[in-house]
C-alpha cells in the first residue's frame with residue numbers, strides 16, 4: 039500500500055473514516071460494501087495477501103457506482119481517463135473505470151488497489167491475487183443470495199483460481215441467458231483461466 043507522507047508524518051489509509059463516509063453517503067450500498075470488505079479481509083488472510091490493502095480496495099470498489107453515465111463521463115474528463123467504446127457499450131461497468139481513478143486521485147490508492155478496483159466487474163487475463171480477491175469478495179459477500187453461491191463461497195477458501203473461474207463462468211452464463219452482451223475482457227479472462235487450468239492439469 040502506498041504510504042502517504044504529509045509534513046514528514048506517515049499517513050496510512052484511514053479505514054474507519056472510509057467506513058463512516060460510506061455509512062453516511064452511501065447508506066443503500068453500505069451492507070454490500072462492508073460485507074465485501076469483511077470477505078476480502080478473510081480471503082486475504084486465507085491466501086497470504088495484504089489484509090489492509092484488501093480492505094482498502096473493497097471499501098472503495100463501488101465509490102462511483104451511484105453516479106449516472108453522464109456523471110461517469112465527467113470523471114473521465116476530470117481524471118483524463120483513457121476509455122474505448124466499451125465504456126459506453128457497458129454503462130453498468132463504467133463505475134469500475136472511474137472508481138479506480140477516484141481511488142488513486144482522491145484516496146491515494148496505490149496501483150495494486152487501483153487495478154483491483156478497475157477489474158472488479160469484468161476480471162481480466164492474468165489477474166493478480168488482490169484482483170482475484172476483490173472480484174470474488176464482491177461476488178460472494180454475505181448479502182448476496184442466489185442459486186449455487188454457497189458452492190462458490192466454499193470453493194473461494196479451498197481453491198482461489200477455481201473459485202474465480204466458477205464465478206466468471208456463472209456471470210457469462212447469466213448474461214447469455216438474458217441475451218445480454220458480454221464484455222470482451224471477461225471472455226478473454228475466462229479463456230485465460232480455462233487455458234491455464236488445462237496447462238496445470240498436464
Ligand SMILES: [Fe+2]
Pocket residue numbers: 099100103133134158159
Ligand atoms: Fe461494482
Ligand SMILES: [Fe+2]
Pocket residue numbers: 070074099100176
Ligand atoms: Fe460491488
